[in-house]
Amino acid sequence: MIEVETLTKQFGSKIAVNNLSFTVKKGEVLGFLGPNGAGKSTTMRMITGFIPPTSGDAKLCGISMVDRPAEAKTKIGYLPESAPLYNEMTVTGFLKFCASIRGLTGTAKNDAVERAIETCFLNSVALQSIDTLSKGYRHRTCLAQALLHDPEVLILDEPTDGLDPNQKFEVRQLIKRLGQTKAILFSTHILEEVEASCTRAVIVDRGVIVADGTPSELLAQSGTGSLTDLFRAVTSSDTEAAA
Amino acid sequence: MSSCTIYKRELSSYFSQPTAYAIIVIFLSLSMGLAFSFGKFMSIGDASLEWTFFFWQPWIYMLLAPAVGMKLWADEQRTGTIELLGTFPVSTWSCILGKFFAAATVWLVALLLTFPIVITVNYLGNPDNGAILAGYIGSFLVCCTFLAITMLVSACTRDQVVCLIVSVAICVTMVLCGYDDFTRELGKAASPGAVEAVVSMGVWDHFSSLNQGLLRLQDLVWFASFIFVCLLGTSAILSSKRA
Ligand SMILES: Nc1ncnc2c1ncn2[C@@H]1O[C@H](COP(=O)(O)OP(=O)(O)O)[C@@H](O)[C@H]1O
Ligand SMILES: [Mg+2]
Numbered sequence: 229m230i231e232v233e234t235l236t237k238q239f240g241s242k243i244a245v246n247n248l249s250f251t252v253k254k255g256e257v258l259g260f261l262g263p264n265g266a267g268k269s270t271t272m273r274m275i276t277g278f279i280p281p282t283s284g285d286a287k288l289c290g291i292s293m294v295d296r297p298a299e300a301k302t303k304i305g306y307l308p309e310s311a312p313l314y315n316e317m318t319v320t321g322f323l324k325f326c327a328s329i330r331g332l333t334g335t336a337k338n339d340a341v342e343r344a345i346e347t348c349f350l351n352s353v354a355l356q357s358i359d360t361l362s363k364g365y366r367h368r369t370c371l372a373q374a375l376l377h378d379p380e381v382l383i384l385d386e387p388t389d390g391l392d393p394n395q396k397f398e399v400r401q402l403i404k405r406l407g408q409t410k411a412i413l414f415s416t417h418i419l420e421e422v423e424a425s426c427t428r429a430v431i432v433d434r435g436v437i438v439a440d441g442t443p444s445e446l447l448a449q450s451g452t453g454s455l456t457d458l459f460r461a462v463t464s465s466d467t468e469a470a471a
Numbered sequence: 472m473s474s475c476t477i478y479k480r481e482l483s484s485y486f487s488q489p490t491a492y493a494i495i496v497i498f499l500s501l502s503m504g505l506a507f508s509f510g511k512f513m514s515i516g517d518a519s520l521e522w523t524f525f526f527w528q529p530w531i532y533m534l535l536a537p538a539v540g541m542k543l544w545a546d547e548q549r550t551g552t553i554e555l556l557g558t559f560p561v562s563t564w565s566c567i568l569g570k571f572f573a574a575a576t577v578w579l580v581a582l583l584l585t586f587p588i589v590i591t592v593n594y595l596g597n598p599d600n601g602a603i604l605a606g607y608i609g610s611f612l613v614c615c616t617f618l619a620i621t622m623l624v625s626a627c628t629r630d631q632v633v634c635l636i637v638s639v640a641i642c643v644t645m646v647l648c649g650y651d652d653f654t655r656e657l658g659k660a661a662s663p664g665a666v667e668a669v670v671s672m673g674v675w676d677h678f679s680s681l682n683q684g685l686l687r688l689q690d691l692v693w694f695a696s697f698i699f700v701c702l703l704g705t706s707a708i709l710s711s712k713r714a
Contacts, residue, residue, distance in 0.1 A: 278557040301560040312551030
């Protein structure tokens with residue numbers, strides 16, 4: 229469903245993503261791990277067609293994002309890192325706008341909005357203005373936007389960042405549930421999330437994949453049975469990277 | 472279709488916030504105030520509105536049009552919602568057109584609300600209503616030109632204030648460029664060829680003839696191509712920013 233082929237992104241002389249390749253099949257939840265600045269967001273932005281890759285390609289359900297972006301984008305639901313929203317709109321107004329832009333109209337649109345509101349537990353704030361929402365609700369509103377058109381591919385950039393433990397738990401459950409019928413790629417630097425909701429995980433560092441496997445494989449690979457140890461062994465810290 | 476969705480969202484965002492109302496009220500007070508004070512609307516006995524009313528409008532637009540257009544892309548880039556737009560299955564052009572027409576509609580509403588002055592001249596005298604219509608068209612085109620410039624500038628920055636200052640500077644230059652008193656002074660210092668080049672960059676050359684009731688094709692083409700070039704530039708800047 230998601231096929232990433234030798235994706236590379238260069239900003240000036242800095243290589244943010246270096247020759248990355250991996251695939252995510254239907255029914256798979258791939259955890260995309262890595263320290264800050266590893267190139268996770270940049271990779272996701274290329275897969276979703278927000279920025280063009282320097283070289284390489286991403287295929288969504290077999291459709292190339294480089295050659296047929298308009299068509300490939302219809303396959304994806306995307307939650308950007310900072311959960312951006314139009315602050316002056318209401319939650320329902322925003323979701324209706326996103327649904328229309330996805331080509332939904334009439335009752336199909338209203339049903340999709342209602343379904344997304346229910347899936348993301350937004351009932352209590354449905355008519356509230358977005359700028360009055362707390363962070364957890366903002367995040368879920370943006371997540372609801374990604375689910376509107378029932379996409380086959382979900383790309384979530386740090387979906388649990390900044391949420392409280394209850395909300396984190398709910399989002400993980402949601403990812404797990406949605407993962408049964410979709411291909412999901414989600415990034416995080418919280419390691420417990422991998423065991424909680426991923427069927428497979430890759431660890432990237434400075435734009436390259438340094439570990440790849442199911443959570444149990446990765447645990448075995450760590451030697452000590454702790455993902456943190458593996459993570460610390462295969463990635464470089466900020467201070468080292470700068471040096 | 473998708474530009475229509477974006478158009479509706481932008482327009483409702485203007486009217487769900489104080490922006491549009493503030494601009495319309497200020498525009499109406501200024502244009503009426505100037506017509507009745509400096510324009511000597513009552514004493515001059517001229518029913519054509521050319522000098523009393525339309526003459527002042529570029530001066531008002533050069534300050535107020537950027538205030539309407541400044542948020543178009545600057546805000547989108549500051550809040551990160553551009554990442555949503557960029558990953559929806561819509562082209563950059565639909566977004567540009569939707570936004571541009573929404574801002575233009577705010578001004579169209581403002582301009583239409585000046586109708587009492589047309590009723591007044593028809594009540595007091597016997598004006599050429601065709602010429603008044605041409606004046607309105609010219610005035611609206613000047614405004615759209617300034618909006619297009621503002622849009623181009625707002626694509627360059629995420630800061631609305633910077634966008635406002637830079638666009639006002641450009642618009643003021645364009646108004647001054649062709650203004651008689653200014654070109655006379657310039658004529659003393661520079662060669663006639665240089666003066667002509669400067670004047671052709673200004674809006675008066677094209678606005679004045681429309682204002683006199685002359686609907687010349689060359690003026691319409693000038694406005695249309697100027698606006699088109701600005702929108703083309705906006706599209707180029709937005710895509711180069713993501714590269
Ligand atoms: N637009 C950009 N221009 C220049 N460098 C960038 C840009 N976006 C990201 N980078 C750089 O690319 C690297 C990877 O960033 P990012 O993908 O955001 O990392 P992550 O999401 O894994 O924390 C960082 O070093 C960052 O500074
Ligand atoms: Mg990131």
